[in-house]
Amino acid sequence: MIKTEHLTKKFGDLTALNDISCTINDGCIYGLVGSNGAGKSTLLRLIAGVYKPEKGNVTVDGAPVYENPKVKERITFVADELFFLPGASMNRMADLYAAVYKRFDRKRYKELTSLFGLDPKKPINTFSKGMKRQAATILALSARSDYILFDETFDGLDPVMRNFVKKIVCEDILDRNATAVITSHSLRELEDTCDQLALLHKGGLILQSDVQNLKTGLFKVQVAFREEYDKTKFEGMNILQFIKHGMVANMIIRGDQEKTVARLKAMNPAVLDVLPLTLEEVFTYEMEALGYKYSLES
């Protein structure tokens, strides 16, 4: 289990992360979403033991990560800016990983290389950007680490390959009961992959929740009554947003969907529709409820 407690990281005068506390349970795929400069990469580097926090700590199963080879041995970090040795082929990089990570699985490496259709003898610098990301993913998965940290790794892949890579990663994580932390600035990238999601904004952890809870806990209702009404009619409901055009009102409500619908039906509405929310919309409304102005695509 990865645990961060009151984690703070500064770069000169800039506070990149401020008092972050979170828990990443074993066996889950944890998504970190946030706009550029939110602190996603910094958090990942702190978890990987690259950065030393100014305050707070990062532990894996209770042991600190920074300068602790035993813990770092269990973590593989795939950075946003990939690194390969100059002129190296995938096989050369595999040698490096094998020297560094004791559990590096050559068989799995060969399987994945063949699955992705990459030439392991070809210099990586001749690969396309997407192929490089595939190569980095293959190497990281072959390291057989308990924790794999992907920093915007899937963002540069085409949709087909992105789904393929996600599928491979998910299978690998499930098979080995490993844990993955994936960052992205786009929630859509993480929506169908992650078990847990956290939102970082300007160095702070705004929201952290189970994806399923997020999706079911918030829903949109379109309702109309024959008589005049306003928001007070729905007292007792946790309405995050209420917009009324004419007789029709659109509401974003947090709570038990079935109970809420039953209560609304009891009010004898002329129109009652429950509309599904995308994860992006859920995040948007949750953020607005917290007083943040959050643009999902920014």
Place this chain on the structure above:
Amino acid sequence: MKNRKLFDFGLYREGIKQLKTPGIVFFVIFMIAAVAVPLTEVIDRGYSIEIVTGMDMHPVLLGLCIVAFILTLYLFGFLNKRNTADFYHAMPYTRECVFLSFYASVLTWLFIIAAATSLVSFGLHSIFSGHFTVVFSSWLMYTLNCLAAAFLAAACTAIACAITGTTINGIIVAVLIMFLPRFIIAMITYEITLLLPMMSYTHIGFLLEGKYNLLTYLLFESLGIFNWFNDILADPAAFIYTIVLSLAYAAAACCLFKKRKSETAGQSSPNRIMQAVYRITVTMMICIIVLCLILDVSTFESDEVFLIIFGYFIAVFVYFLYELITTKKWKNLLKAVPALGIVAVLNGLIYCGMLGIYQAHLNFTPTADEITSVSLQLEEMPRFSLENYYKYQSSDIKLTDERVKQIVAKNLKENVDALKATRSKNASDTYYKYSNARNYESCSIVDDDFASAQYIRACVKIRTKSGAYYRKVVFPSADFKIIIDSLISNPEFQKRALTLPEPVKNPITFGYSNEKHTDKAAYEVFKAIQDELASVDADVWLSQLKSYHSPAHISYRTVINNNEIYISVPILPNLTPKSYEKFFEYTYNTGRSDRERILSLLKSEDYKKYNVTAEIVLNQPNGTFVQVRIDLNDETIPFLLDNLVDERIGPNDSYIYIEIRYGAHDIYIEGADHFVGYFKLSNLTYEDIINKIIVDNMMDAKEY
């Protein structure tokens, strides 16, 4: 080590792999040089035998420092890019482990290059033993010293990599770490020795002498500041100092590497404080020069005020320029202004230190009672003649005579007083009355030839209870003679004067011949001289050395403290008669063909095509000898041919030494005809010579 906290073989092997390309390139370059040097020498030199030192054998090995610099920058270059720094810092190792494993990889490559190419060089020189005499100790020390200098360069570069975040800054800081401390010390000591002419730049105290830091020494030597190249590169003290310094620097690099933040990658420095340190350091290089000018102005009436102002202007310009170049932000110039105060404070402190050192050395005038002993010093290593060998051997002879101490104390005081008077206002140029003083190095210690000079300037090591100090003191020649007499009568010096060091292998040269004799018989002649000298009276031997340029002498090379020394020993019939006989027996047996050729040339007109020199040594009835250089021509040759006989020369015989060589005077042509012969002269008196032979230069005649 499995815990990956200090060292990891896997990472070490990875470092070796990553350095494979530049390592192999440098290996090939050094190997080509190691093979090419002996082969070229063999082709160029022909069959002459040469004693070769480590530097002669493999001069390119000096470049190992540059290799160390490049390899370290290459391997630790990962620190300068965010993605590479993150990659390596995310690996399951401690930072110490990454540093030590990678640093060991660099050192391994340096060792492989140095060891393999030096061994090949040694092997080839040994294979061609007919051309080279290899001094093993010199080769070994040279290789070790080059490695030590390279290790130091690697350590300095590693420190620079640990505290910078860009390649250009890494290079600048590495160069500063390597050379700046020594540059500052060298500037200060140079300035002080310039202002205090009685101080010796080469003897200013162990740590202050740049020659022990092999890395800076290589640079200073290439700039012509020092001149002891071979000597220092074979000095164990230099090796120990440099290797200890490199270990200290490597430890510092490891600590800094551990403290380094990964996010420093791509930044000119880890933080504003370090940026200010670099900026101030660069500026202080200029300021040191200006401070020397200020010291010059304040202690001597020098008119360099404009230069001082201009120097500080340049320093401030460099201060801001560095900030602009490294940070590329104009707004940072304003932020850099306050740290100029630190520059000012540093200038004040260093100036006070320089002035303090200057005053302390200027006022060093111990009384005779305070001096415990005195030794005469040679400024540089002697290379030629027995005379210089003796001077070298005298450098640690402690002279404790009261008169010597008084002379040294009195003259040092007078020198200092004269200097002080010269530098005060309205003073006459008293100190510079010594400007025509003759140097101790250029005068003999066994002859009174310095008596003709008014003053002698000699470097003396003055031992006091508070330590030993070296001073160049100008003595009146009469005073200096007393010191020399004290040296000559010193029992330890006399013992050394009668002990000849062994030749390094052979060759031994006989007389003026350019042939090098390598056989056993030549060594027997040397042993005879060595044995006979041991029982000779030292006073008589030293007093008669004035005739050391006698045609009867042997010359050979030896190595003392890894320094090659050329020694020429005269063979005097009255002091070493057995050697004298053996010498002529040897030259008679080996020089037969030369003598036949000389006689044949002299009998024909062909000798005119050659350059001919001749010297007659006459045995007088009173047992003394007269040595006369003569000119051979149509008038003198018939007379000489009538009187010389091709027989073995005995202890009481007069003889003539004739040398004939093709080519102009003083120009030696490789491989051209060159004949040398000693001929016995039958019944020829000094008067006969005067009357019958035109004397080329009678002033050359010496009696012994």
